[in-house]
Amino acid sequence: MTWDQSLVLVLLLGIVAGLVFTKIKPAVLFAASAFIAFQSGLISVEAMAGNFTNSSLLTLVLLILASAALEKTRLVSWVSGQLSSGKLGTVVAKLGLSTAFLSSFTNNTAVVVSLIGAIKRNRRHAPSRLLIPLSYAAILGGTLTLIGTSTNLIINSFVESSGLPALDFFAPSTIGLAVLAGGLLVLIPFCYLLPDYDDHSEDDLPYVLEAAITRGSPLAGNSVTENGLRALRRLYLAEIVRDGEVIAPVCPDTVLKEGDKLQFCGDVESVATLQEIEGLALFGQHHINGQNLLEVVVSHSASILGKTLKEAKFRENFDAVVVAIRRGHEKLEGGLGNIPLLAGDTLVIVPGKGFAKEQQRMEREFVLVNGLDSSVRLDAKMSTWVLAGFATIIGAALMNWMPLLNGLAAYLMVLLLTGVVNLGELRRRFPVEIVVIVGCALSLAQLMIDSGLSAQMGDLFIQWFNGWGVYGALIATYLLTLVLTELVTNNAAAALAFPIGYSLALGYGVDPMPFIMAVLFGASASFISPYGYQTNLLVYSVGNYQLTDYLRIGLPLSLVYSALVIGLIPVFFPF
Known part of the structure; x- marks a missing residue:
């Protein structure tokens, strides 16, 4: 083994040891x-720069940034509506299919982030019985297309850097559909084994929100x-203001009328819940359309x-609309627009463009300004345009009319110019860690191949599996x-396993595609631990899960998934 090979091997072992045994x-x-590697002269500046500007990596970055707009559309509201009726098994089936479809065309992590709120707001089932299925369905859906998960695009980067033709958009789709059906x-049956943690408590709903029954509302x-307003999770109807008179407490059989103002107790996610109920107009509804929410303290x-x-005259003076007010756990009455503001009151606001311009004034008026992960929904018209634009970009790429990278760049520019997203949102969403991992991993993978280390490792594997043949490899x-x-x-696994799989294919003298697919599907096979895949980690704390909850449902899923992948790869991608 040469000095170059030895150094690359030490670096790889160091990465694996660091990932497994440390929290770095x-x-x-x-x-x-x-x-x-760069300081040792193994790789040049030009080669490293080329890896960080890889077309698949740039496409991945633009997809993640574009998802900031897709999350605001009414598509998420539609999925939320699918969770409001049916038994648990039926809801999991609908959630699984809709999540998988969304994950196949946009980053699955963004899909899970968007739908966590919808699941927490569902009216019938405890979130703890739906969040793990949500994560697993997103993982399964990510295997349906080339852009469904960051891992697929990373592997495509390795394919291109190896001098092979780029993967087709629907290359993993046939096997992906099979594992989705099996998953x-x-x-559906195993979701009943998940714990029933329900944190519904009126004491934990500190914000006051207001919505009005609109003219012609189906609620009137x-x-x-x-109208189902007594069964809203994390949202409690406290009082009704009708013709200046307060109706409180609200009886279940109280009939609603046009013009009624409904005052709710809820949390930040309740803003989106009220927007999703047809016939209700959120307080200040006419002035909000897809902006991110801010939390300020008076x-x-x-x-x-x-x-x-x-x-x-809050809206006129601050160019912002208040959608919720909180005063500790004190119960506020009288309608959102009629509550006298006190020092320490927390306001959830939808800021306009002029809100941040007068910084000194804002510091005098508000002690604290926090950005929230939630945003208000786009209206129906804007949602349609955003979704239609994204579908057009994907369609143009599939028809070879325009490269996906070019289309996404143009799409993102239009989103910025129209104000659907802003630079602050994109800055917060920019996937710095993914860019660093992929760019550096491409460099290390290229070093493994150029130095001959991956070929040696491939020969070693061939010796170990002597007698098992190419299928055993x-x-x-x-x-x-x-x-x-x-x-x-998953991303680190793809970076470490691809050079070995590629070298095995070369060693056996067969088509590399079966081995590429093995790495692609293996890198998405994270079902028995919350730590291997980002979507699993996202739902871990939200659902109050324990490790045994992942094992209970993830182990059988992993066995079925693996059996289908190993059995179907040689069928659709023969050696």
């Missing part, structure tokens, strides 16, 4: 290894119970102390990737 972030480990057959003429020196929102590649995925995250 993968991006730091990959960046440190690439830095050492749903596991998820029906009782509170008939200062002791504020000029609005003792004034109501109407008296303070394929299974070994898949299982290696799967184990790495559970131990060191």
Whole structure:
């Protein structure tokens, strides 16, 4: 083994050890290894720069940024509506299919982030019984197309850097559909084994929100119970203001009328819940359309102390609309626009463009300004345009009219110019860690191939599996990737396993595609641990899960998934 090969091997072993035995972030480990390789003269500046500007990596970045707009559309509201009726198994089936469809065309992590709120707001089932199925369905859906998950695009980067033709958009789709069907057959019955953690408590709903029954609303003429307003999770109807008179407490059989103002107790996610109910107009609805929410605390020196929102002319003076107010756990009454503001009150606002311009004034009026992860929904017209634009870009790429990278760049520019997203949102959404991991991993993978290390490792694997043949090597590649995925995250697993799988294909003198598919599906096979895949980690704390919850449903799913992948790869991608 040459000095170059030895150094690359040490770097790889260092990455694996760091990922498995320490809490150092993968991006730091990959960046440190690439830095050492660069300082040792193994790779040039030009080669590294080329890896960071790889077309698949740039496409991935633009997809993640574009998802900031897709999350605001009414498509998420539609999925939320699918969760409001039916037994648990039926809801999991509908959630699985809709999540998989969304994940196949946009980043699956963004899909899970968008739908966590919808699941927490569903009216019938505890979120803990739906969040793990949501994550697993997103993983399964990510295998349907080339852009469904960051891992697929990363592997395509390795394919292109190896001098092979880029993967087709629907290359993994046939096997992906099979594993999706098999996965749903596991998820539907096994979801009943998940814990029933329900945190519904009126004491935990600190914000006051207001919505009005609009003219011609389907809610008018029906009782509170008939409209389903008594069964809203994390949202409690506290009082009704009708013709200046307050109706409180609200009885289940109270009939609603046009013009009624409904006052709710809820949390930040309740803003989106109220927007999704047809016939309700959120307080300040005419001035909001897809903006991100901010949380501000009224200062002791504020000029609005003792004034109501109407008296303070809040929208005119601050270019912002208040959609919720909180005063500790004190119960506020009288309608959102009639509550006198006190020092320490927390307001959830939808800011306009002029809100941040007068920084000194804002510091005097508000003690604290926090950006929230939630945003208000786009209206129906804008949602349609955003979704139609994205569909057009994907269609143009599939028809070879325009490269996907060019289309996404143009799409993102239009989103910025129209104000659907802003630079602040894109800055927060920019996937720095993914860029660092992929760029450095491409450099290390190229070093493995150029130095001959991957060929030596491939020869070693061939010796180990002597007698098992090429199919045994394929299974070994898949299982290696799967184990790495559970131990060191999916993107790192793809970076470490691809050169070995590629070298095995060359060693056996067969088409590399079966081995590429083994790495692709193995890198998405994270079902038995919350740590291997980002979507699993996202739902871990939200659902109050334990490790055994993942094992209970993830182990049978992993076995079915693996059996289908190993059995179908040689059928659709023969050696």
